[in-house]
Amino acid sequence: MRLVQITDCHLFADPDAESRKGFPLRQLQSVLERARALRPDVVLVTGDISQDETPASYRHAFDAFSGFDCPWFWFPGNHDRPQLMSELREIHDEVDLDRWRLLVLDTQVPGQVHGELGQTQLQELAWRLEEDDRPTLLAMHHPPVDVGSAWMDAIGLADRDALWQTLAAYGQVKGILFGHIHQAFAARHASSFGEIAVYGCPSTSDQFLGGSPDFAIDEASRPGLRVVDIDGESLATWVERVDL
Template identity: 60%
Template sequence: MRLIQITDAHLHADKRARSRSGVPWRQFERVLAQVMRERPDVVLLSGDVSQDETLASYQHACRALEGLACPWFWIPGNHDQPELMVECHPLIDEVDLGSWRLLLLDTRVAQMPHGELGTERLAALSEALEQSDRPVVIGLHHPPVEVGAAWMDAIGLKDRDAFWQTLTRYPQVKIVLFGHAHQAFAHRRSLGEHSVEVYGCPAMADQFMPGAKAFAIDEASRPGYRIVELRGDEWQTWVERVNL
């Protein structure tokens, strides 16, 4: 099972619109074309699909993603409008990956850059994890760990401690994938007798400077995506970059 994560497209209604260091639509097309050549079994777009929060930006994304020869799913980021997203493509909570499960969490807080799950969503996560002991990948937008950039850590998942406390009871959770940070990242979170691998993904749009105290663009880095190969109860993962 080949799962590919893409994230943070930051599209506009105007395909010619520029971001800080490029044209998001052009970068989206380039990344998606390379992803297609990877022959994924499923694709996850982990939030911030839009920058200008317009229906047209989501329509552009959906038309392009419909060219994939596999199912694809998305979750909202802090720049997104879920009610517009569902006009184009559903928002769902779980994807059956055969011997694995993919649980998709909505961490968006309306009109705020940080993320939060809250008691109701954490309770729903516990309920979902009680249903099966199959290995689990969790996808969410906001980083549930500090990534080492002070400004980004301030706008990550606010209730990350409660998130990890919830997962302590569920050793079947093996992998957490996040977006928002616009950079590759890998971390092992120890939860007593078991651990969880936590991975960030390069953005389709601008890349952020790792380790920066204040907001900074990494203009030397390139857009990319993350591949996760699931085999039995084991996995491999790596990041691929895209030339523009």
């Protein structure tokens, strides 16, 4: 089972619009070309599809992702308008990965840059984990750990401690995929059952400079994607980047 993660496209209604250091739609198309060559079984888009929150920007994304031969799924980030997304394609909260499952968590706080799950969603997560003990991946937009950049850590998942407290009772959660940080990231978080892997992903648009205390663009880096291969009980993952 191969899953490809795409994130933070930041598209505009104008297909030729520029971002700070590039052209978001062209860069997305280049990343998707590489993704198709990897022959994924599932494609997951982890938020911030749009920059200007227009219907046309989501139409560009929908048309681009519809070029895959496999199922693809998306969910909103802090920049997105879920209603506009849903009008084009349903937002799922779970993806069946055969022997595994992937649970999607909504971290969007309307009108805010940071993320939050809230007590109700955390309780629902516990119920969902109670009902199925298959190995599980979680996916969300905001990072549930510090990533080493003060400005980004301030706008990550606000109730991350409550998430980790919830997960402490469930050993089947093997990893968490997230977007928002526009850079590759990998860490492990200690839990009652060992460690849970935590992975960030490069953006298809601008890349952020890792380790910077203030906002900064990484001009030396390139757009990319994350590949997740699942084989039995094991998981392997890596980042691939594209030349522009």
